[in-house]
Amino acid sequence: MSRAIKHEEAMMPELELTVPEKAIGLLPIVAPILGAVLLIVIRIQAGRPVGFIYSDALVMLxxxxxxxxxxxxVTNLFVKEDVLNRLGLITTALGYCFNLSGWMIRWVEAGDKEGWKAGINGVWRYFPLDNLYALTLGFCAGAALTTLVVIRKPKYRALGAMSxxxxxxxxxxxxxxGSGISTLPPILDSYWRPIHVSIATLAYxxxxxSFGLAFAYLLKDG
Incomplete structure (x- = not known):
């Protein structure tokens, strides 16, 4: 694998990109976010699960x-095919879209479950950080977004095989x-909960x- 990583770097020289090319390069990040927003809006407008637009199904997708x-x-590390390279990026972006939308739609489902009770935070009371499952969704969303930011450049696409x-x-x-929604204890009904915990979760x-990147460098030097 270390040889594959070194070979990948040798094949991908750094290129100077124009502004339009840089804008196109952001599509793997922007498109899944817009897709997630669309799914969330559809769920809110419908007021109930529609087809696969509910948290559990989206997380499975x-x-x-x-x-x-x-x-x-991973296959692209050993079998150098452009189609594998592109499909790897596309499926990562698609997964991030489903991950982000599934995490945020859980917010809607939590509010629907309790009837959107008024609290200190209002709608923020139901922000999806109620248990370890919800935290895992945020954790994975942060990891997927970071991966997309890096591997959208072909030169660094091999790093996705690590993360x-x-x-x-x-x-x-x-x-x-388990994906059950937990009731938030009153003591945790704070303005800082969605800010502090969500940022920390995405940072994880x-x-x-970063762990995958460090592992790749160990393989490269090995």
Whole structure:
């Protein structure tokens, strides 16, 4: 694998990109976010689950997409095919879209479950950080976003082969915890809860990619 990583770097020279090319390069990040927003809006407007637009189904689709991305990106380390490269990026972006929307739609489902009771935070009371499962969804969303930011450049696409398998394992373990929505204790009904915990959770996801990056460098030097 170390040879594959070194070979990947040798094949991908750094290129100077124009402004339009840089804008196009942001599509793998912007498109899944817009897709997630669209799914959330559809769920809110419908007022009930529509088709696959509910948290559990979207998280399962995210896991399937992440598994496909991991397989494609790892395979691309050894079988240099442009189609594998592109599909790996696309499936990662698709997984992030489902992951983010599944996490945020859980917010809507939590409010619907309690009838949107008034609290100190109003709607923020139901922000999806109620248990370890919800935290795992945020963790994986942060890891997937970080991966997308890096691997959207072909030169660094091989790094996705390090982070995506770990992300798959984390999300799969999180799903085993159960997706039940927990009632928030009054003592945790604070303005700072969604700010502090969500930022920390996303930061943990960034650390997951950093771990994969460090592992890649160990393989490269090995």
């Amino acid at each position: 995210a896991l399937i997409s992440y598994i496909c991305a991991a397989v494609l990106l 995506m398998p770990i992300l798959v394992v984390v999300l799969a373990l999180g799903m085993m915890l 996801g960034v650390c997951l990619f």
